[in-house]
Amino acid sequence: MRWISCRLVAPLLLLPAVMLAQTAGPDLAARMKAVEDATKAAQSAGDNAWMLISSALVLMMTGPGLALFYGGLVRRKNVLGTMMHSFILMAVVTVLWAVIGYSLAFGGSGPFMGNAQFAFLNNVGSAPNSDYAGTIPQQTFMVYQLMFAIITPALISGAFAERMKFSAMLLFTVLWTLFVYFPMAHMVWGKGGLLNAALGGKIPCFDFAGGTVVHITSGVSALVCALYLGKRIGFPGPAIKPHNLVLSFIGACLLWVGWFGFNAGSALAASGLATSAFVATHFGAAAATLGWILAEWIDNGKPSVLGGISGCVAGLVAITPASGFVKPFPALLIGLCAGIVCYMMVTRIKAKFGYDDALDAFGVHGAGGTLGAILTGVFATNLVNDSFKDPAGKLLPLGAVDGNTGQILNQVIGSAIAWGLAIVGTLIILKICDMTLGLRVSKEQETEGLDLSMHGEEGYIFES
């Protein structure tokens, strides 16, 4: 038997060499194509691996990241209700996205809104969508963008924490995602969108990973919610303080790590641009942490842990639109400004106007997002991002540091549109929810806490 198998294997080993010899001469083109296909497949494998990891990282920002961050900041009787605000959106927005959301954000090429082209994820498969990301399956792009749609409404929940009905919260976030988030995402990132700098927008606005789309819309809507719902019982007063900053600390650290997927993933490839965004993100967070803590130390005499973690989130927010456009030192500067400005927002401005933005969604995301969007117009440079060229192939100047000072105005217009859409959209949606379901829980329910009154359970049960 052994003798027979040797005789069989020897010619088989020679087979590839024989095949090469036969194809070398006449079919060079076919061989070149084979090499090209193999190269493409290799690049696609690398990019796809990074984008799948990034998608998971961005989901991790909502649950457990944001859920822990917000959950620790509320009183113990509301910890589950607050975590649920984030968690339930991981389910609700996913269904919405599959049915129509992805299509409304990335279908068609209208200036304000997508179309029904990809409704029910029709034709969204493993073939790339070359309008957006030519090297990864469209399904990867779709699921990555979904994670952004999940976290954005979850951010707003920081403003209406501890007092909104669960049913009203569900209706509000569904309508808000449909009529504020999807149009805004299309305007900035969708093909032909009004503000899209890369794909034929009338007012090219740089927003690498969602400064306008995610943070301005959510932060400004948060302010509207806080004003519309009114203050919590007992605000401002001694009874309302964070119940577990250890949870918030873990949450903030998960946000910092997850944000690498959010920003570096927005390169939509495992490229040098992704690295650049990764570095800028990290530097922005670091500088903002120091900025907030320093301001607080000078102001209060003590550098707090809550200040440190709030600062890092403020920096991550502000660097988001700029991350794929700026060099490391401007990233440090943007972060430092964000740490100080957001500190002033949540201490001075909030106290002055007296609105109850319970967990400072506006002070951090609205203010940090707007600051970051405008500073992107100052520091964006084609030394970092070389995807904008004139017809002759020459790199276009991006921000003021490249000599394109007009970009700052574009950034202001983009931010103003996001503010406007957020204010008007949120007001109308709140009114609808108020008239149909009622927004606020009763006084008794609020005093009892959302965990018991909305969900029938408690976060901490010591006797069991």
Next chain:
Amino acid sequence: MKKIEAIIQPFKLDEVKEALKAIGIDGMTISEVRGHGRQKGHKEVYRGQEYNVDLLPKVKLEMVVPAGRFDEVIKTLTAAARTGKIGDGKIFVYDVAEAIRIRNDDRGEAAL
């Protein structure tokens, strides 16, 4: 028989327990309580919002001792619990009418 109710600093609990054990007193009931006397509370600041916390964590010890050992117990307890600063706590003493051991109906000092 005397009942001793001592409110002490939480971090002094182990020292007090050891000192009492050393003189042969090892029956006591302990609870975590919050309160304040002359000691002022402290200020906490969360994102610029100030809170004055005036109820501070303390530990309450309760024990009943034979009248003959009372002075010795008080001396040991105060020595072990004292730091000399405001906030060290207080001791209240009551006369006890009766003590009963549930297991076997022992009464009086025999039940301690």
